[in-house]
Amino acid sequence: AANKKLLVLAGDGIGPEVMGEVKRVAAWMGSQRAVGFDIDEALVGGCSIDANGVPVTDATMDKAMTVDAVLLGAVGGPKWDGVDFSIRPEAGLLRLRKDMELFANLRPALVYPALADASSLKREIVEGLDILIVRELTGGVYFGEPRGITDLGNGERRGINTQVYTTSEIRRVAAVAFELARKRGNRLCSVEKMNVMESGRLWREEVTRLHQEQYSDVQLSHMLADNCAMQLVRNPKQFDVIVTDNLFGDMLSDEAAMLTGSLGMLPSASLGAPDAAGRRKALYEPVHGSAPDIAGQGKANPIATLLSFAMMLRYSFDLGTEADLIEGAVSDVLDRGIRTADIAGTGAAQLVSTGDMGTAILEAM
Amino acid sequence: AANKKLLVLAGDGIGPEVMGEVKRVAAWMGSQRAVGFDIDEALVGGCSIDANGVPVTDATMDKAMTVDAVLLGAVGGPKWDGVDFSIRPEAGLLRLRKDMELFANLRPALVYPALADASSLKREIVEGLDILIVRELTGGVYFGEPRGITDLGNGERRGINTQVYTTSEIRRVAAVAFELARKRGNRLCSVEKMNVMESGRLWREEVTRLHQEQYSDVQLSHMLADNCAMQLVRNPKQFDVIVTDNLFGDMLSDEAAMLTGSLGMLPSASLGAPDAAGRRKALYEPVHGSAPDIAGQGKANPIATLLSFAMMLRYSFDLGTEADLIEGAVSDVLDRGIRTADIAGTGAAQLVSTGDMGTAILEAM
Ligand SMILES: CC(C)[C@H](C(=O)O)[C@@H](O)C(=O)O
């Protein structure tokens, strides 16, 4: 088979370190499993602002639009806190999501048996937790117009953003969530704030209609966003798949991630619509941020980024066996007590660096 | 002193039961502490829809505008799920908040020593937790225009809501939060999503400016809303007072409430601006909902509503001693193992009904 074309955007902070381990695993896949990758690299976020004055260049966008998949590390840091809103590091990430039309963001929150004690929640509440949040990623208040700050005179200003969703935006992300639920526990919970927001009422109505039309075999429930924020704390294992909008998804997926107590373990996938040949544009990135405080010290946990690479194998290339290999190796290594600093609190037998963790996982593979 | 005028809006579900205990405590205050109350009562929510076709009548609004304080039970229930959006039970509550201009919603999340094990979080994470969330309550996406659902033809609809804040809306709620922080741990964390939303950027700028102008003695920090959703799970005791907007406050205060594991314990206050005589319009209500599944069975926990009454004594009438009496009695009763069903899991020596809990608290007073 022809080599798969990847664009690697390592970004800021610990991004380059954790992505270094991904490149080793990609090379291993080429030599041991005959799954070859052509890897191109470019800048995104703060490093791109420094080099090019913008958080992502048009040339990089062109590359992102043509490769088979994009791998992203992390963006941002205090160094760029002062830059103009329009060129802040996050704007690079938002442009990638929007221009690539990556409307479905998949965020699993999974508790590994070896790490169940890392959670701030009681063991019995989180042990065996396995939920998937599907977050709408190209709509809602993140991109709605009008937006901005207006000077009203007399020292008064007004800040505006617009929450907006259409039928087709809701249906396409809900369809992804229904499909994924079918492959898992067959239960989907749709989350909005329909008792206050008309956009949430439309969300509930459209999800309900799609369910009746095409997915009535999936068990569908609805929940208000504030209640969902509570239920994730009270009893997270009640959920299988959750589908929600961009802003609620931002908060609820971070809350769900923290339930596991090990952010350095959590991958994500952002997917577009399939084209005529069934191929989706896709971007894979860890849930954690750029962690500038530990950047360059070999302390970062590369597992979230490696698991993002595994998600890529599964979702973009249908290489389930190879994804299983990586995920299995991660479990093995954790069971043996090998830990980076962020997860050292839970049954560490051996504290290792970013690179040593990569080596341990490669050996387990 | 003249009797204080109260409007009691017991509402739906368990509202009338828990409010019954408040009326007993109010009567006790009259006979034992010479703090007299004239109590008027009216309908709000589903019961008002049934009786009057709207979730709150103009006549009730007139009363709410003239009394010294409003006490609310809870509104809503599945019975009214099908009513039109404009007259749903929640619209009554939202009209009260908006017309009374109750812009500052105070939601304490407090863990009682006797109930620390009720939490789904580990004891050491929540023991001694005492945070106060100040939520903006009359602005943002709850009330912003334009809003609604538009038919675009071809089976497409669009739902819109508007997130909007002005300088003065931000400053007045931040001022309340700064003042409250001064009376507590002197630390305020302001929460928004300024890396994505311009309204959040305005929020941060205005809070920062007010801090410099008038509250530089208070320790101010800023946090993104998604990170706050995480930090509340990871280490909630890092917070003293949190100030945030209407929608973020809705979710974060519910999340914080659930950290305590005992929703039936949590009161809230919603305050307006002081008038020339220093008096604020105010509404007090429990954080929990109307719990239609247990309504009318004497199972409901009246403590949240009794503590809301205590907040009223403190904030509306400066009766700190009387508020302390109620709060102390609640602690006593919990220490003695007296529990309603919702908190029975944690050291219950005696399981009691709504009325018996009220009696126990009255006796402890
Ligand atoms: C960095 C930021 C713009 C982003 C978001 O808000 O979507 C991040 O929090 C995330 O969840 O990926």
Ligand SMILES: CC(C)[C@H](C(=O)O)[C@@H](O)C(=O)O
């Ligand atoms: C009932 C509902 C309208 C309300 C809100 O969203 O504000 C409730 O959730 C609350 O927090 O008081």
